[in-house]
Amino acid sequence: MKSSDRPEPNIRLAPDIRREQLIQATIKAIAELGLSNVTLSKVGAEVGLTAGMINFHFETKQALLTASLKAVADEYSQACEDAMAGHDDDPVAGLYGFIDANLDSQICSPQKAAVWYSYWGDSSARDVYMRIFGHSDTASYEAVYERIERIAAARGRTLDVEAATLGLIGVIDNLWQEVMVARGTFDYDDAVATCRAYLGNLFPDLAEGCKMRLVDVSTPEPADELPRTLPAWTYCSDTFFQKELEQIHLPAWHVVCHQNDIPNVGDYRTFEAFGERAFVLRGEDNLVRAFNNVCPHRAHQVLGPGAGNCPGLIRCPYHSWGFDHTGDLKAIAAQKTFPPFDNGQFGLKPLELETYMGFIFIRFRPGGPSLAERFAPYENELAPYRFADMVPTEPVSEEEIDADWKNTWDNYLEDYHFPTGHPGLFGLMSMDYGRDPNDATHTIRLHHQMRDKAKGGWSCERYASLLPEQTHLPQDQRNSWRYYFAYPSFAFDVYPEMMDFLHVIPVGPGRSRLRFGSYSLPGASRELKACQYLSGRINMQVHREDMALVASVQKGLESSAYDRGILGTKEIAVAALHRWVRADLPEAAS
Ligand code: FES
Ligand SMILES: [Fe+2]
Structure with missing residues (x-):
C-alpha cells in the first residue's frame, strides 16, 4: 500500500511530468488559498519540493501561476473543440457537444472553476486572464452564435441571436459558479439538462428532444415494495454476526x-x-x-x-x-x-x-458448488487473461478496518458514488457501468470502459496514454476494467495490464480484515510495468476514498438515527447482496 497519492519527494520524475505535477499542485493551491495567498513553498509542500527546486522548472511564481491558468484554459479549449468536432453539419449536436464539454466534471471541477474565478475576480490578474483566455472566450462565443444562428435559420425563426448566445453562455457561467459552492453535491447531468432546456425554450422542437434525453430509461416502475437495504442492526449485532459466520462464511470458499x-x-x-x-x-x-x-x-x-x-x-x-x-x-x-x-x-x-x-x-x-461452477458464466471472458500463468507482483497484504463485511461490499458493488467519491477514477473511466448480478450462482460481474480521452489527474492520464494494446485480449476487454464478485467474500479485479483479488474476512460486527493480492503475466514490458504502477496508484487513491466512506457509513449504521435505506437502479448489485443475505438468514428481512 502506498501511503499517499502525493508523489514521494525522492522520486526523480521526468521534467514534463514534474511540471505537470507542479501545475496540478498550483491549481489545488489556488482553489484552496486564493490566488494572492499562493506561494512557491506552499506549492512545494504539496509535491515534496523546495521553492528553489521549483525554480528549476518555473523561473518565477508568476510563471507557475500563468502556466497553471494556461493548462486549465488549454484543457478547456481542447475539450470544447473535441466535443464539437465532427458535427459541422449538425449545429444542434455541435451545441450539445459544447454544453457537455462545459459541464464535464473534469473540465468544470470545483478546483478548476475556482482558478477561473480567482483570475477573473482579481483585477491585477485580469490582464493575464485576457491574454491567455480572451481569444478562447471569443471563440466560444462565436461557435455558439454561429450554431444558434444556423438552428434558427433552419427553422425559419427570427431571433436575437446575440441575446440567445449570451443567454446560453450566462446559464453555463452560472452553473460554473454553482459548482464551486455545491462542490461534491453538484449534479452535472442535471446541469446539462438545464442548458438543453434553455435551448428547448428557444426552439420548441428541441424541447421534446430534451424531455427524451432527460428520461432515465432505467427508472424503475413504481414498486409495491420499496427496494430497501438490510436493516442497520445487521451491521452491528454480535448475535447476528455469529450466525453469519456459521451460515455464510465458514461454508464459503x-x-x-x-x-x-x-x-x-x-x-x-x-x-x-x-x-x-x-x-x-x-x-x-x-x-x-x-x-x-x-x-x-x-x-x-x-x-x-x-x-x-x-x-x-x-x-x-x-x-x-x-x-x-x-x-x-x-x-x-x-x-x-x-x-x-x-x-x-x-x-x-x-x-x-x-x-x-x-x-x-x-x-x-x-x-456446495465449486468455484468453477459458480464462475462458469464468465469463464470464456476470463480465460484470455491467463490468470493461472500469472505471478505475484507483490506479497499478499492485509488491513483491518472498522467496517462490517457487508458495508465493505455495499461500497464495492455500486458505482452510484463514483462521481462524488472517486473524481480521479471517474475521469479515467466512462459513466456507463455494467452491473450483472447472477442469482443462480451468487456472483456479480461489474464492468466499465476507459474514456476515449482520459482525465482525472496525471496518474490517470499517464496510464491511459501509456497502456499498450493487449493483443491477447478480445477488443472489448483491452480498455475495460472488470470486477467479478463471488458471494460472500471474494472478488477478482481485472485490468488489461494485471489483476488483483480482494478478500474480505469478517472479524467482528462492524470490523473486517481485507486481503489483497496482485498478479500479472511474467515478462511485462517497461511500459506495462509503468501502467501497473500507475493503476496501483489510481486504485490506492480509490481505496483510501472508499475506506473513508465505509468508516463514515459504519458510524451512521451504529447511530440511533438510521434504520434502513433505499436502493436505486445503480445499486442493484447491492440489492442482490442483501437478497442473498436475507435468503441465508431470514431474520435480516426486518
Ligand atoms: S507435537 Fe504438536 S502439540 Fe505436541
Ligand atoms: Fe468506491
Whole structure:
C-alpha cells in the first residue's frame, strides 16, 4: 500500500511530468488559498519540493501561476473543440457537444472553476486572464452564435441571436459558479439538462428532444415494495454476526494465495479466520494440499503464521511430531513414552481445496458448488487473461478496518458514488457501468470502459496514454476494467495490464480484515510495468476514498438515527447482496 497519492519527494520524475505535477499542485493551491495567498513553498509542500527546486522548472511564481491558468484554459479549449468536432453539419449536436464539454466534471471541477474565478475576480490578474483566455472566450462565443444562428435559420425563426448566445453562455457561467459552492453535491447531468432546456425554450422542437434525453430509461416502475437495504442492526449485532459466520462464511470458499505464490516443493502459506487455522503446502508430488493448522497431539499450530518452505517433514514446534506432505504422522519424539496407537488416527486433518484459474481456495465446511461452477458464466471472458500463468507482483497484504463485511461490499458493488467519491477514477473511466448480478450462482460481474480521452489527474492520464494494446485480449476487454464478485467474500479485479483479488474476512460486527493480492503475466514490458504502477496508484487513491466512506457509513449504521435505506437502479448489485443475505438468514428481512 502506498501511503499517499502525493508523489514521494525522492522520486526523480521526468521534467514534463514534474511540471505537470507542479501545475496540478498550483491549481489545488489556488482553489484552496486564493490566488494572492499562493506561494512557491506552499506549492512545494504539496509535491515534496523546495521553492528553489521549483525554480528549476518555473523561473518565477508568476510563471507557475500563468502556466497553471494556461493548462486549465488549454484543457478547456481542447475539450470544447473535441466535443464539437465532427458535427459541422449538425449545429444542434455541435451545441450539445459544447454544453457537455462545459459541464464535464473534469473540465468544470470545483478546483478548476475556482482558478477561473480567482483570475477573473482579481483585477491585477485580469490582464493575464485576457491574454491567455480572451481569444478562447471569443471563440466560444462565436461557435455558439454561429450554431444558434444556423438552428434558427433552419427553422425559419427570427431571433436575437446575440441575446440567445449570451443567454446560453450566462446559464453555463452560472452553473460554473454553482459548482464551486455545491462542490461534491453538484449534479452535472442535471446541469446539462438545464442548458438543453434553455435551448428547448428557444426552439420548441428541441424541447421534446430534451424531455427524451432527460428520461432515465432505467427508472424503475413504481414498486409495491420499496427496494430497501438490510436493516442497520445487521451491521452491528454480535448475535447476528455469529450466525453469519456459521451460515455464510465458514461454508464459503476462501482464497489463500496463487499457485505461483508457492511454486516449489515444500512451499506453504498459512491462513487464519473465524477461529480456524489452515495452511496450504505444495507436496513432494507437486500437488497442493490444504490442512487444518492444528496439531493432533495437543493442538499447537504445526506451521508458524505466514509463508515458508518445509522441504522434509512438517515438524510441530511444540513437541516435534513430524508429518509428511500428505499429512500422515511419521515421527513421534520419545515414542516409547506413549502406549501403542494407530498413527492413522493422528494425521493432519485435510481441508477441501479448489484451484481455480491458478488461485488456491479452501473452505472450512464441505459442500456446495465449486468455484468453477459458480464462475462458469464468465469463464470464456476470463480465460484470455491467463490468470493461472500469472505471478505475484507483490506479497499478499492485509488491513483491518472498522467496517462490517457487508458495508465493505455495499461500497464495492455500486458505482452510484463514483462521481462524488472517486473524481480521479471517474475521469479515467466512462459513466456507463455494467452491473450483472447472477442469482443462480451468487456472483456479480461489474464492468466499465476507459474514456476515449482520459482525465482525472496525471496518474490517470499517464496510464491511459501509456497502456499498450493487449493483443491477447478480445477488443472489448483491452480498455475495460472488470470486477467479478463471488458471494460472500471474494472478488477478482481485472485490468488489461494485471489483476488483483480482494478478500474480505469478517472479524467482528462492524470490523473486517481485507486481503489483497496482485498478479500479472511474467515478462511485462517497461511500459506495462509503468501502467501497473500507475493503476496501483489510481486504485490506492480509490481505496483510501472508499475506506473513508465505509468508516463514515459504519458510524451512521451504529447511530440511533438510521434504520434502513433505499436502493436505486445503480445499486442493484447491492440489492442482490442483501437478497442473498436475507435468503441465508431470514431474520435480516426486518
Ligand atoms: S502439540 Fe504438536 S507435537 Fe505436541
Ligand atoms: Fe468506491
